[in-house]
Amino acid sequence: MSIRESRFDVKRLASLVKLRLSPEEEKLFSVQLSRILEFFNRLDKAQVDDVEPTFHPLEIYNVFREDIVSPYPSDKLLSLPSRVKERYIWAPRM
Amino acid sequence: MKETYTLKLIQEIESGSLPLDEYLARKAEAIAKLEPILNSFITVVKGFEKSRIERLGLLKGLTVAIKDNICMEGIETTCGSLILRGYKPSYDATVVERIKKNSGVITGKTNMDEFAMGSTTEWSAFGPTRNPWDPCRVPGGSSGGSAAAVASGESDLALGSDTGGSIRCPASFCGVVGLKPTYGLVSRYGLIAYANSLEQIGPIARDVYGCALLLTAIAGYDPRDSTSIDRSYTDYRYALIEGLEGFRLGVVRELLGEGVDQRVSSCIEESIYRFESLGATVEEVSIPSISFALPAYYIIAMAEASSNLARYDGVRYGMSLSARDYDWSRYYEDVRSRGFGLEVKRRIILGAYVLSAGYYDRYYIKALKVRTLIKKGFMEVFKRFDALIGPSMPILPFRIGEKIEDPLELYMCDIDTVPVNLAGLPAISIPCGLVDDLPVGLQIIGSYFCEDTILRIAYNLEAALDLRLKPVFSEVCV
Numbered sequence: 070m071s072i073r074e075s076r077f078d079v080k081r082l083a084s085l086v087k088l089r090l091s092p093e094e095e096k097l098f099s100v101q102l103s104r105i106l107e108f109f110n111r112l113d114k115a116q117v118d119d120v121e122p123t124f125h126p127l128e129i130y131n132v133f134r135e136d137i138v139s140p141y142p143s144d145k146l147l148s149l150p151s152r153v154k155e156r157y158i159w160a161p162r163m
Numbered sequence: 164m165k166e167t168y169t170l171k172l173i174q175e176i177e178s179g180s181l182p183l184d185e186y187l188a189r190k191a192e193a194i195a196k197l198e199p200i201l202n203s204f205i206t207v208v209k210g211f212e213k214s215r216i217e218r219l220g221l222l223k224g225l226t227v228a229i230k231d232n233i234c235m236e237g238i239e240t241t242c243g244s245l246i247l248r249g250y251k252p253s254y255d256a257t258v259v260e261r262i263k264k265n266s267g268v269i270t271g272k273t274n275m276d277e278f279a280m281g282s283t284t285e286w287s288a289f290g291p292t293r294n295p296w297d298p299c300r301v302p303g304g305s306s307g308g309s310a311a312a313v314a315s316g317e318s319d320l321a322l323g324s325d326t327g328g329s330i331r332c333p334a335s336f337c338g339v340v341g342l343k344p345t346y347g348l349v350s351r352y353g354l355i356a357y358a359n360s361l362e363q364i365g366p367i368a369r370d371v372y373g374c375a376l377l378l379t380a381i382a383g384y385d386p387r388d389s390t391s392i393d394r395s396y397t398d399y400r401y402a403l404i405e406g407l408e409g410f411r412l413g414v415v416r417e418l419l420g421e422g423v424d425q426r427v428s429s430c431i432e433e434s435i436y437r438f439e440s441l442g443a444t445v446e447e448v449s450i451p452s453i454s455f456a457l458p459a460y461y462i463i464a465m466a467e468a469s470s471n472l473a474r475y476d477g478v479r480y481g482m483s484l485s486a487r488d489y490d491w492s493r494y495y496e497d498v499r500s501r502g503f504g505l506e507v508k509r510r511i512i513l514g515a516y517v518l519s520a521g522y523y524d525r526y527y528i529k530a531l532k533v534r535t536l537i538k539k540g541f542m543e544v545f546k547r548f549d550a551l552i553g554p555s556m557p558i559l560p561f562r563i564g565e566k567i568e569d570p571l572e573l574y575m576c577d578i579d580t581v582p583v584n585l586a587g588l589p590a591i592s593i594p595c596g597l598v599d600d601l602p603v604g605l606q607i608i609g610s611y612f613c614e615d616t617i618l619r620i621a622y623n624l625e626a627a628l629d630l631r632l633k634p635v636f637s638e639v640c641v
Contacts, residue, residue, distance in 0.1 A: 097505075111455065122532050
């Protein structure tokens with residue numbers, strides 16, 4: 070795949086991950102990210118047709134713990150947000 | 164046992180010839196003197212030098228610096244990012260809990276590339292850390308603050324985290340010892356996630372003994388991290404046995420290939436002769452799938468990062484904006500755009516891309532299949548070898564600003580470290596020489612949970628080389 074083909078819509082992608090790029094960032098990223106994707110395309114040469122993917126380095130299955138409620142001091146957590154009113158955390162308007 | 168820096172320090176503290184309060188005061192002085200030059204810390208714990216320890220546990224009151232992506236109750240933990248500025252965790256990470264329990268004295272939170280994304284510590288929102296060997300040069304990253312703090316003597320031990328080499332790279336560039344444990348050996352509870360399936364917390368120390376000591380303190384099953392492994396744990400100091408007779412070491416051809424500085428290769432070759440003189444047999448070995456490790460690693464790491472960093476919304480902790488008439492979408496965009504730096508934005512965007520419909524199989528799943536090949540490749544050679552060796556970094560520490568403009572060139576520097584993370588194996592970086600007064604690190608890779616083997620090999624090389632490294636900027640106690 071050529072750089073031209075792999076160039077993608079940086080602005081749209083950024084908006085999907087809730088980032089607003091400055092015009093300079095947009096310009097910089099459209100070149101840099103295309104180059105990085107070109108580098109990712111080296112994997113095209115890997116022979117992996119019958120290979121299973123490894124999502125995790127160790128084979129760990131069904132890790133359970135006892136279903137016991139352990140209390141957590143919620144005051145500590147409520148001290149973290151910048152705006153709290155009557156134990157509610159302020160959030161932007163939906 | 165050979166008398167190394169950490170062992171001697173412990174003996175002096177235990178015997179009373181170096182009273183603990185005097186030792187801690189010296190450390191506070193070292194930090195005050197060196198920080199204006201090195202910038203190893205984002206936060207120094209106020210009054211750490213006044214710590215009083217009733218009963219000396221395993222760590223004997225030694226100072227430990229903690230990478231700033233590991234939570235410590237009540238102490239600002241930023242991950243090197245503006246988006247977490249002001250965040251004071253409400254709990255200790257398991258490793259911090261264990262260090263305190265074992266009477267380690269925590270000096271502070273160390274500088275790092277933002278969210279551990281980088282190999283130079285230049286991507287910190289709090290300015291770069293400088294290499295104690297030459298302050299014009301990078302200390303490596305992303306745990307550059309931890310490695311610089313140990314190399315300079317600001318702290319005697321430190322914790323780093325290693326997602327693609329972030330312990331081994333700065334250990335190599337700063338001339339200290341750094342160990343990335345087997346995935347699952349050390350609890351990640353309280354480690355702020357970047358790429359969960361790749362990262363591990365590990366020790367950095369001036370010598371192999373210090374590394375073994377701190378690993379002993381932090382390793383072990385933790386029910387709060389469901390990926391930590393429930394098995395019997397050992398005191399790694401007992402692995403430091405003299406002699407390597409009968410050890411079979413493999414030199415991985417792909418780790419010494421194109422792009423490795425000839426001066427680095429020469430240092431590695433010198434170490435190979437040392438291993439042979441210590442009784443080990445050394446042979447060249449090839450793992451061809453390693454040639455795909457870098458793109459596979461970056462695809463997986465960025466994919467996991469884009470998912471993990473979705474949580475930063477400026478509402479519940481860290482950075483927030485004051486205007487009250489925001490709609491939610493614009494608020495999140497504003498917080499994230501102001502709070503994240505360039506490299507983090509790059510990785511979040513690319514991570515979202517490789518996970519998106521139409522590209523998921525082509526990039527993400529393919530990278531995971533390559534991961535399988537790399538893991539199998541390692542398992543195959545571990546049938547014939549006790550450990551594998553190669554350089555930790557292909558090049559010497561370079562100048563601050565030299566590579567920052569070209570992300571791809573920086574990614575290439577991780578060529579020797581990322582295969583280990585893809586497979587989940589343990590590896591240690593140990594200084595093996597100096598080139599133009601800059602340290603070179605040798606990497607020793609072990610099979611799963613064979614930290615004792617790689618520590619023993621490193622311990623023997625350390626003793627044989629007897630380098631006694633001391634950087635230009637250092638305030639070493641003993």
